[in-house]
Amino acid sequence: xxxxxxxxxxxxxxxxxxxxxxxxxxxxxxxxxxxxSVLTVEFRxxxxxxxxxxxxxxxxxxxxxxxxxxxxxxxRHHGSVLNKSADPETRERxxxxxxxxxxxxxxxxxxxxxxxxxxxxxxxxxxxxxxxxRLPRSIS
Amino acid sequence: xxxxxxxxxxxxxxxxxxxxxxxxxxxxxxxxxxxxSVLTVEFRxxxxxxxxxxxxxxxxxxxxxxxxxxxxxxxRHHGSVLNKSADPETRERxxxxxxxxxxxxxxxxxxxxxxxxxxxxxxxxxxxxxxxxRLPRSIS
DNA sequence: AGAAATTTGTCCGTATGTATC
DNA sequence: AGATACATACGGACAAATTTC
Numbered sequence: 001x002x003x004x005x006x007x008x009x010x011x012x013x014x015x016x017x018x019x020x021x022x023x024x025x026x027x028x029x030x031x032x033x034x035x036x037s038v039l040t041v042e043f044r045x046x047x048x049x050x051x052x053x054x055x056x057x058x059x060x061x062x063x064x065x066x067x068x069x070x071x072x073x074x075x076r077h078h079g080s081v082l083n084k085s086a087d088p089e090t091r092e093r094x095x096x097x098x099x100x101x102x103x104x105x106x107x108x109x110x111x112x113x114x115x116x117x118x119x120x121x122x123x124x125x126x127x128x129x130x131x132x133x134r135l136p137r138s139i140s
Numbered sequence: 141x142x143x144x145x146x147x148x149x150x151x152x153x154x155x156x157x158x159x160x161x162x163x164x165x166x167x168x169x170x171x172x173x174x175x176x177s178v179l180t181v182e183f184r185x186x187x188x189x190x191x192x193x194x195x196x197x198x199x200x201x202x203x204x205x206x207x208x209x210x211x212x213x214x215x216r217h218h219g220s221v222l223n224k225s226a227d228p229e230t231r232e233r234x235x236x237x238x239x240x241x242x243x244x245x246x247x248x249x250x251x252x253x254x255x256x257x258x259x260x261x262x263x264x265x266x267x268x269x270x271x272x273x274r275l276p277r278s279i280s
Numbered sequence: 281a282g283a284a285a286t287t288t289g290t291c292c293g294t295a296t297g298t299a300t301c
Numbered sequence: 302a303g304a305t306a307c308a309t310a311c312g313g314a315c316a317a318a319t320t321t322c
Binding site: 035036037051065066067068069070071093094 | 286
């Protein structure tokens, strides 16, 4: 099997499906998820991919994993005052200035800008995407 | 080589060493870290282990990674920029999801999103442009 | 108590896809 | 277009914690 990930990578697709089961109650709070070895069969993915999908859910705070025991769904603290803050996983890339950005920075359209992107999640659901544009740093 | 990890796992040890270089200034702010392929040679670890070590630093906010470019140290934090916005000129508009946003929100490309744009100025000079994307207000 | 089975944790090597230079 | 660098995915192996018998 090649490694095509045109749209979303497989671990994200798998993570979304597992999250759906948890939020819909198919996997009730506190219950154990199927073992990684079971999930590899079900999703026909390698264990590494399964583990990465679970890692997404764990960082989102809706599952917890114990060595030797398994991964179980977390009791949802919905409605409570506690709302988990976002995890800042920042990714950067170079982009070209669109007309709006060019006007703001007073540069030509197409000038290189640095874009920094973060995904804001609350309780595992994506709330917003923040993109910050700056002029590329000059000195170092 | 077997897989001994008596004390700390290797990726943590490597992450600590890289962190030391960043915080001590051996890798100055904004500078690129050595490529993953270089680090595999230096630490005699597989690329997967190197990537995991870098992931630790990324989640800690010490580095930011760009796809074909590399990983560089001490990216500016979003929070610091956002906190300095005393007089943000905020403007909202509807936009269509580009492929990246579509993948993050798990919607089709072209789906309507709400964009909130602010210009961050410090002492009259434009520091950054912040764009926040959200799904449109839905009924509930 | 002890051994075996189960399950997650770490690590390696390789291959291929995708973005950037 | 080629080279470089990061991203995803596979399969295998062994370690460590837990549970089960």
